[in-house]
Amino acid sequence: MYLLTVKDGLVTRHVGPYITPKQASDDLDRVLSSCTERARWQIHALENPKTKSFSERINERDKAFTAAAAS
Numbered sequence: 001m002y003l004l005t006v007k008d009g010l011v012t013r014h015v016g017p018y019i020t021p022k023q024a025s026d027d028l029d030r031v032l033s034s035c036t037e038r039a040r041w042q043i044h045a046l047e048n049p050k051t052k053s054f055s056e057r058i059n060e061r062d063k064a065f066t067a068a069a070a071s
Contacts, residue, residue: 008039
């Protein structure tokens, strides 16, 4: 699944989900028609929640940021 994120000034819109990135790309013209010309956009792949439990993701995050202080 994919999510289209559009940032227009201070406003961030999340549109989707889409099954393929092509579907998100095809819908981009419709979404951008209501935005200013300076709007920026990205297509994000959504994580499958069944792949990892919440606690598994927290444990991975904690391991990734573990740092030791020097004495």
